Amino acid sequence: xxxxxxxxxxxxxxxxxxxxxxxxxxxxxxxxxxxxxxxxxxxxxxxxxxxxxxxxxxxxxxxxxxxxxxxxxxxxxxxxxxxxxxxxxxxxxxxxxxxxxxxxxxxxxxxxxxxx
Numbered sequence: 001x002x003x004x005x006x007x008x009x010x011x012x013x014x015x016x017x018x019x020x021x022x023x024x025x026x027x028x029x030x031x032x033x034x035x036x037x038x039x040x041x042x043x044x045x046x047x048x049x050x051x052x053x054x055x056x057x058x059x060x061x062x063x064x065x066x067x068x069x070x071x072x073x074x075x076x077x078x079x080x081x082x083x084x085x086x087x088x089x090x091x092x093x094x095x096x097x098x099x100x101x102x103x104x105x106x107x108x109x110x111x112x113x114x115x116x
Contacts, residue, residue, distance in 0.1 A: 015098035
C-alpha cells in the first residue's frame, strides 16, 4: 500500500494582504493588512520599512507587537518629498520573505491634510 506522509513544516509568515496610507499635515499614517498566512505560528510583530525619493536605502521605520493594530504613524515628515513604504510580518521563525505591496505618498508644502 502507498505511504502517505504529511508535512508539518513551519515557515516565516506570508506577506501582509494590504498596505494603505494617509498623508496629514506633518505625518503619514500607514496601515498593514493581516498576513496572508502565518507560517504555522502566531504572528509576533509587523514591521514597516520606508525610504524617500532621495535614497534607495530602505530603513526600518517602526515595528509593532500589537497584532490587532497594524497602524503606524510616521511623524515629522518633510514637505514636498516622496515617501515609499512596505511592510512584512514576523513570527517565531523570523521575518516574512515577502513584502506587502508598496505604497508611495508625497507630502506637500503647506498644511493641506487632504493632499495625497
